[in-house]
Amino acid sequence: KNEVEQSPQNLTAQEGEFITINCSYSVGISALHWLQQHPGGGIVSLFMLSSGKKKHGRLIATINIQEKHSSLHITASHPRDSAVYICAVSKGKDDKIIFGKGTRLHILP
Amino acid sequence: DAGVIQSPRHEVTEMGQEVTLRCKPISGHDYLFWYRQTMMRGLELLIYFNNNVPIDDSGMPEDRFSAKMPNASFSTLKIQPSEPRDSAVYFCASSLLSSGGRETQYFGPGTRLLVL
Numbered sequence: 001k002n003e004v005e006q007s008p009q010n011l012t013a014q015e016g017e018f019i020t021i022n023c024s025y026s027v028g029i030s031a032l033h034w035l036q037q038h039p040g041g042g043i044v045s046l047f048m049l050s051s052g053k054k055k056h057g058r059l060i061a062t063i064n065i066q067e068k069h070s071s072l073h074i075t076a077s078h079p080r081d082s083a084v085y086i087c088a089v090s091k092g093k094d095d096k097i098i099f100g101k102g103t104r105l106h107i108l109p
Numbered sequence: 110d111a112g113v114i115q116s117p118r119h120e121v122t123e124m125g126q127e128v129t130l131r132c133k134p135i136s137g138h139d140y141l142f143w144y145r146q147t148m149m150r151g152l153e154l155l156i157y158f159n160n161n162v163p164i165d166d167s168g169m170p171e172d173r174f175s176a177k178m179p180n181a182s183f184s185t186l187k188i189q190p191s192e193p194r195d196s197a198v199y200f201c202a203s204s205l206l207s208s209g210g211r212e213t214q215y216f217g218p219g220t221r222l223l224v225l
Contacts, residue, residue, distance in 0.1 A: 041198060043216040096165060099152040
């Protein structure tokens with residue numbers, strides 16, 4: 001079993017819809033990261049969080065340490081949000097980073 | 110700042126050849142990471158450095174892979190000899206302060222390697 005699991009693997013939605021991508025992990029972590037990989041391949045770090053919630057524009061990331069679960073939400077989705085969203089965790093004191101397989105999001109105009 | 114710079118952006122080589130990938134981290138960042146991304150395995154951490162010293166190379170697949178960071182502004186990842194299964198996108202990332210795992214990482218554009 002992978003230490004970081006994301007769901008769904010693929011998601012297609014209409015422009016304007018509220019999007020939720022989930023990430024569950026099975027190890028002790030020091031931080032959780034959400035990354036966005038554009039169709040061209042570039043990777044951008046969206047959030048790094050270890051508790052609570054963070055918001056940046058239309059993006060919101062939450063984490064529940066007790067349940068070992070994080071969600072990434074996109075409000076008022078737009079075709080330019082189409083990308084692969086990757087969850088990653090920093091494991092405990094050695095900070096080794098483990099990545100989920102990613103969620104491929106496609107927003108239709 | 111120009112961000113993390115990687116070169117070359119694309120590399121096509123034949124099996125058995127030596128491949129050298131280069132990375133210039135963001136100035137002032139003290140952590141540097143090398144990642145590999147394939148369709149089958151996704152993103153994987155290969156090795157990371159702190160203040161030019163390799164901290165964890167347990168992700169390096171085998172002895173054919175080696176990485177160096179001779180100074181704070183330059184790192185190389187070398188594959189010798191290369192094999193077709195090494196074909197992947199190789200990303201370099203850098204971050205600042207106490208621990209790379211706890212700080213936002215900035216990724217380079219990646220080097221797309223194809224070994225024929």
